Amino acid sequence: MDFDVVIIGSGPGGYVCAIRCAQVGLKTAIVEKYNALGGTCLNVGCIPSKALLDSSEHFHNAKENFKEHGIDLRNLSIDLPKMIQRKRDVVSKTVDGVAFLMKKNKIQVFTGKGSFKDKNTVVVEGSDGKKQEVTTKNVIIATGSKPASLPFIKLDKERVITSTEALELQEVPKHLIVIGGGYIGLELGSVYARLGAKVTVVEYMERIAPLIDETLSKELTKVLKKLDFDIKLKHKVTSVENKGKEVIVKAEDSNGKEIEVKGDICLVSVGRRPYTEGLGLENIGIEVNKQGKIEVDDHLRTKVDNIYAIGDVIDKGPMLAHKAEEEGVYVAETIAGQKPHINYLLIPSVIYTWPEVASVGYTEEQLKEKGKKYKVGSFPFRALGRARASMDLDGLVKVLADEATDEVLGIHMIGPRAADMIAEAVVAMEYRASAEDIARMSHAHPTFTEAIKEASLAATEGRALHA
Ligand SMILES: Cc1cc2nc3c(=O)[nH]c(=O)nc-3n(C[C@H](O)[C@H](O)[C@H](O)COP(=O)(O)OP(=O)(O)OC[C@H]3O[C@@H](n4cnc5c(N)ncnc54)[C@H](O)[C@@H]3O)c2cc1C
Numbered sequence: 001m002d003f004d005v006v007i008i009g010s011g012p013g014g015y016v017c018a019i020r021c022a023q024v025g026l027k028t029a030i031v032e033k034y035n036a037l038g039g040t041c042l043n044v045g046c047i048p049s050k051a052l053l054d055s056s057e058h059f060h061n062a063k064e065n066f067k068e069h070g071i072d073l074r075n076l077s078i079d080l081p082k083m084i085q086r087k088r089d090v091v092s093k094t095v096d097g098v099a100f101l102m103k104k105n106k107i108q109v110f111t112g113k114g115s116f117k118d119k120n121t122v123v124v125e126g127s128d129g130k131k132q133e134v135t136t137k138n139v140i141i142a143t144g145s146k147p148a149s150l151p152f153i154k155l156d157k158e159r160v161i162t163s164t165e166a167l168e169l170q171e172v173p174k175h176l177i178v179i180g181g182g183y184i185g186l187e188l189g190s191v192y193a194r195l196g197a198k199v200t201v202v203e204y205m206e207r208i209a210p211l212i213d214e215t216l217s218k219e220l221t222k223v224l225k226k227l228d229f230d231i232k233l234k235h236k237v238t239s240v241e242n243k244g245k246e247v248i249v250k251a252e253d254s255n256g257k258e259i260e261v262k263g264d265i266c267l268v269s270v271g272r273r274p275y276t277e278g279l280g281l282e283n284i285g286i287e288v289n290k291q292g293k294i295e296v297d298d299h300l301r302t303k304v305d306n307i308y309a310i311g312d313v314i315d316k317g318p319m320l321a322h323k324a325e326e327e328g329v330y331v332a333e334t335i336a337g338q339k340p341h342i343n344y345l346l347i348p349s350v351i352y353t354w355p356e357v358a359s360v361g362y363t364e365e366q367l368k369e370k371g372k373k374y375k376v377g378s379f380p381f382r383a384l385g386r387a388r389a390s391m392d393l394d395g396l397v398k399v400l401a402d403e404a405t406d407e408v409l410g411i412h413m414i415g416p417r418a419a420d421m422i423a424e425a426v427v428a429m430e431y432r433a434s435a436e437d438i439a440r441m442s443h444a445h446p447t448f449t450e451a452i453k454e455a456s457l458a459a460t461e462g463r464a465l466h467a
Helices: 012-023 039-044 046-064 080-104 183-194 214-226 321-335 364-370 385-390 418-430 435-440 450-461
Strands: 003-008 028-032 108-111 113-118 121-125 131-141 145-147 175-179 198-202 229-232 236-242 247-252 258-263 265-268 272-274 307-309 349-351 356-361 374-380 396-402 408-415
Touching (some): 003 321, 028 131, 039 046, 039 080, 046 080, 131 321, 175 183, 183 198, 214 364, 307 321, 349 418, 364 374, 364 408, 374 450, 396 435, 408 450
Parallel strands (some): 198 229
Antiparallel strands (some): 113 121, 145 272, 247 258, 396 408
């Protein structure tokens, strides 16, 4: 065999897996169909969206909030092409970093589309049509996902676009219609709302971000409305038409009443679908399930014993970059004979609006459904000195703890830097902390993290100090 492991796909699942494979002494290759490594996350996902979120938040603050701080800025303007160029530079530096890591770890990179000839042979087809066969003891499928759409929508990629095109707009839309109130639509909607676009979100469910704890979803709705988001809940989109200079979206509410929304750009963000096209799964007897996902066992092994799958393409866990990374490490260590572990309950999730939304563990709705007896403690950021100093008054931290044992079952927050603060909750829950454990730990003052301590105090004995 040429290699111990061949990984197909170089997203956060694939490239992190490759590094860990190399670290544990496996002869490793990675196959990527694009010239740039890093997959969705680095090229058209996490990193570019955060670059634009940061830029647009600077503009928004300069326009709306600086005055309050005594900073008088005049003649503010937006140079969107420059903003997009900065984003591209951030992406290209990050992508170069992955190429460097492949070299450093002596991982062979094949550029081309990978497919299975048999369970030990991967064919790599370059863009020039040339094919090369690579033999290997193990294969890891890390081919990720692509934006999903609805069957009646024609994505022309100019007026009717996906997240990929939304990261490359050269003009701020006057009216951006977002189909789907999940995290990708809300993040990209926030970018353009902060830059001055009117944003309308059309969502089928009764609340936005329907998987997060309902308290957070409600609070998020409030803060997005402050940004002038028009949020239409319980509306089923029935047609999307590009009329040349405008796009018309029609939707029905739950009583069958039709509405029509006109805008200049329509972003379709109704989720992502696993990507397995052209992989030749039929040559190795692997089928995908109804959602197009590859099924794996508890060790992330497919039904073929030397073939594993990780990341967005599998039927396990959320479609998130850090989940894919954990799985990459898990598979590498499993192949090396180690006994790794992933706690799927403790994979945090984040929405990078401002304020940010972050959660880990069970939501209150899930605890109710399980019939678990629990206590709730919450604390608003507006009661915190640090939040007053930075003018970040919206949001709260909510701690859910077992009624009998006080063990923390879930921590949910919407507030400044929640994406970073959620790490404390993950550590606490990984060590099975009680709410009182968190409450008794000293938190630096003044910091946003004091809200976690206060919410834990509230959950312990209803004795938050500052509320
Ligand atoms: C706008 C946006 C924002 C996001 N923000 C976040 C965020 O903030 N945090 C977060 O955790 N997640 C975020 N995500 C989700 C995150 O990007 C994905 O969960 C993550 O990239 C999945 O990693 P992966 O390794 O499974 O697959 P991917 O990153 O999709 O990578 C798969 C790779 O496989 C390659 N490939 C596919 N088929 C073949 C083949 N046959 N041969 C060779 N190569 C192939 C693809 O070209 C691609 O490079 C975001 C996604 C989007 C779209």
